[in-house]
Amino acid sequence: SQQGEEDPQALSIQEGENATMNCSxxxxxxxxxxxxxxxxxxxxxxxxxxxxxxxxxxxxxRVTLDTSKKSSSLLITAxxxxxxxxxxxxxxxxxxxxxxxxxxxxxQLTVLP
Amino acid sequence: DTAVSQTPKYxxxxxxxxxxxxxxxxxxxxxxxxxxxxxxxxxxxxxSYNNKELIIxxxxxxxxxxxxxxxxxxxxHINSLELGDSAVYFCASSQGFAGGWIEQFFGPGTRLTxx
Numbered sequence: 001s002q003q004g005e006e007d008p009q010a011l012s013i014q015e016g017e018n019a020t021m022n023c024s025x026x027x028x029x030x031x032x033x034x035x036x037x038x039x040x041x042x043x044x045x046x047x048x049x050x051x052x053x054x055x056x057x058x059x060x061x062r063v064t065l066d067t068s069k070k071s072s073s074l075l076i077t078a079x080x081x082x083x084x085x086x087x088x089x090x091x092x093x094x095x096x097x098x099x100x101x102x103x104x105x106x107x108q109l110t111v112l113p
Numbered sequence: 114d115t116a117v118s119q120t121p122k123y124x125x126x127x128x129x130x131x132x133x134x135x136x137x138x139x140x141x142x143x144x145x146x147x148x149x150x151x152x153x154x155x156x157x158x159x160x161s162y163n164n165k166e167l168i169i170x171x172x173x174x175x176x177x178x179x180x181x182x183x184x185x186x187x188x189x190h191i192n193s194l195e196l197g198d199s200a201v202y203f204c205a206s207s208q209g210f211a212g213g214w215i216e217q218f219f220g221p222g223t224r225l226t227x228x
Binding site: 033035037040041042043044045085086088100101102103104105106108 | 138215216218222
């Protein structure tokens with residue numbers, strides 16, 4: 001089963017609005033990363049948040065992490081049409097042999113001009 | 114300059130054929146990966162090589178054989194292609210194998226269609 005699951009699966013907003021995407025995971029983690037994938041392209045790393053951090057900012061991005069709820073959220077403020085893409089969370093699990101990034105299936109964000 | 118490149122970008126082939134996908138990175142990284150993204154966009158790791166040595170080999174049919182001639186290249190050879198192999202295959206690289214501590218850099222993907 002998937003380690004990270006994004007919610008919602010699809011999100012459509014108007015330019016200028018904020019977009020919030022959520023990620024839930026199952027096992028303990030060392031860190032959580034968010035990636036963006038534009039249509040037909042590879043994934044691009046956006047931000048990494050460590051398990052001992054609660055919030056992190058990068059430009060118009062704000063990521064929160066709640067390890068007690070095993071969830072993270074990605075907020076994009078003042079969205080632009082160019083933000084249209086799929087957004088994935090990825091987790092590095094602590095235990096077992098899963099010493100690699102495990103991705104969810106993504107949230108498809110559409111920003112309408 | 115492209116950091117992680119893959120060839121070909123598109124690959125259409127018949128069932129039963131053998132095909133290869135090539136990946137090269139010019140970032141000086143020592144760890145490379147292959148991922149498979151299915152039609153629902155779920156991304157799953159297949160293999161990982163660190164300094165040309167296989168370190169991750171997920172439950173992948175042995176029809177898939179990765180080969181790393183040097184640290185900058187990780188190729189994927191697939192024998193006896195099946196319909197279920199249709200997907201987008203992504204190559205990625207990172208500096209050091211930290212099992213997910215660090216960001217990975219992805220190639221543009223190879224869309225494989227098996228007819």
